Amino acid sequence: MYLHLLRKNICVLPFLFSAASLKGQINESDSARFQLRAGITGNFQKGNVEVLTIKSRIDFTYAPIKDFVIKSQNSSLYQSFYSKEADNDIFSRNYFYYKPKDMIYPFGIAYIATNFRRKIDKRLFAGAGVTGHLLNKALHVIKISASAMYETTRFKALNYNYSNYDGNDEVNVWRGTIYLGGWNYLSDKHLRFYYDAYWQFGFNDKNNYRTQLDAGLDIPVWRGVAFNAIYSFAHENITILNIQQDDKILTFGLSYNLKIKHQ
16 A cells, blocks of 8 residues: 555656756866765664665766766665565666867767666667756856667566557667756855756657656755755656656755865
């Protein structure tokens, strides 16, 4: 019963989606040689209800040589109810940027993810695109990007909400992505509001699309440690039969930021 209520009200997994959460957490256009942001949240309850949840995230950028920046975003989620596994997921998205300090700059992307609840055994995609700064100030940043990629998703079931996919455990598609995101420091840097949104569509399949919106707040606590609150909404149009298309989550936790400047 508890699992049914959770699915109905706050289905817990934004990590599946390709433009995934919190791209504004660390900035590839920053002059720092290395940036790191890490966070973990969890919950354990035993008694009338037994629940275990562990979520972790680690993002970093690294500039190995001039004009090139590597950015990696990695997340995991484990959740069980009465020792029965409900989520066990990983997400890793990796970018390769060229001259990200420019007003417009290109990038390559490679991605891998799994999703227990959506019955996705593995999702992979790779592609390339371009990012542009609409606003790039010390306290305010807004970026827009467009990209194209090839995606393959292997499912653990053969029946879908669109019957023309039935019988296939793998769905392949060429995708385009339109993304908008940014962040703003407020109250004399005592508060940071960040957000991103995207639309990801199939070039040759109008039904195979997904969208996501994320918004969060950071409140600095002490020496790189911040309290954060994040709300995510995501819609995936092609799903296994009886799996909901929408995911929503509101989370609270702590994060740690590290930045190392060029020597």
